[in-house]
Amino acid sequence: MAKLTSEMRIAFQCLGVCPGADQRAIRSAWKKMVRTFHPDKYKNDKAEGNRRLAELNAAFDLVCDWSREGDETVNHAAQNRNSAYQAAQSRKAATEHAAVQRKKQTGLKAQARHQQRLDEAAARKRASELDRQEALRRATAQSAKDANGSQTRPKDKFLAALNQLTTQPANRFSFSL
Incomplete structure (x- = not known):
């Protein structure tokens, strides 16, 4: 992590967290303090509420920047995990x-x-x-x-063909009972 200066110590004290706090704790403390000193909620003195709110926001920005510098290695590892997860998801999707x-x-x-x-x-x-x-x-x-050449009619032809079928040998159509 980067070196902790007196300005940083004041910022941590303003937020009410210790210098080793993680991002979630810092953000939670900042939100709680902002709710306390918000001009709509801080009825005692609106100008004082606005001044305190500006101090809190500046301290939060300063602390977040400082803690992000130290978290670069952690962020890099998280990015590697994320990229490995995304690669696995893309392989699965493929x-x-x-x-x-x-x-x-x-x-x-x-x-x-x-x-x-x-x-x-x-x-x-x-x-x-x-x-x-x-x-x-x-x-x-x-x-x-x-009809033109002889006197045979189609009905006569049909009857002749039927006659021929019935007179053929019986072994052609053998049925057993």
């Missing part, structure tokens, strides 16, 4: 951010796979619809051809 990003990427990949499956299903549905339309067109063209 880790959490990376985890969130991984979850987002995983979610996006799953969403893309789901969309791909939907697209494939829609393509299969379109293809089957096109196949059905093509088969219907061919059947319509065939029935028109048959």
